[in-house]
Amino acid sequence: MDDERNETSILTMLLRAFATTFSWAILAMCVVGILNVRYSPGARYLTAFFDFDGAGLPFASILQIAGFSLVMAFFVVLLFWERFFARIRHFWRVFFLCLATLLTCSVFVVTFGWFPTGNPMSWVGFVLATVLCFSLSFALLRLKRKLEGKKYDRLLANYKARRLGQ
Numbered sequence: 001m002d003d004e005r006n007e008t009s010i011l012t013m014l015l016r017a018f019a020t021t022f023s024w025a026i027l028a029m030c031v032v033g034i035l036n037v038r039y040s041p042g043a044r045y046l047t048a049f050f051d052f053d054g055a056g057l058p059f060a061s062i063l064q065i066a067g068f069s070l071v072m073a074f075f076v077v078l079l080f081w082e083r084f085f086a087r088i089r090h091f092w093r094v095f096f097l098c099l100a101t102l103l104t105c106s107v108f109v110v111t112f113g114w115f116p117t118g119n120p121m122s123w124v125g126f127v128l129a130t131v132l133c134f135s136l137s138f139a140l141l142r143l144k145r146k147l148e149g150k151k152y153d154r155l156l157a158n159y160k161a162r163r164l165g166q
Contacts, residue, residue, distance in 0.1 A: 021072045072100070
């Protein structure tokens, strides 16, 4: 009963996931834009996603990112909310999120022309970058959890030692 009262609402979780995804997506697009201008000036004509001659990201691109972020927020909440898939391992949640990201992003790429869909190297780069980012994030998260586990084990041992010493 207390768990249900203290549980975060699905709308709040969806808004948090949307804000996080949207912020990271805008940051990533800014970094990609900077790298394209600096190292690949010819790439400016391959995508309508950036306005290299103007102010940066056009409003239409920001709305596309917002739509993508909303869809991804739905997947994040669905996969990581404990009411759904309560017994699924964290690895599989991340794996399915990676698949959902690839699928959703592919739909947005084709629909809005984020990069040339007829160029196989663009797709290879997209898939490699996505899988690499997910793998790196997963590895860092596992390392963080392992270090936190050691920290809490040490704190628990200290607590038990003090408690038994009284």
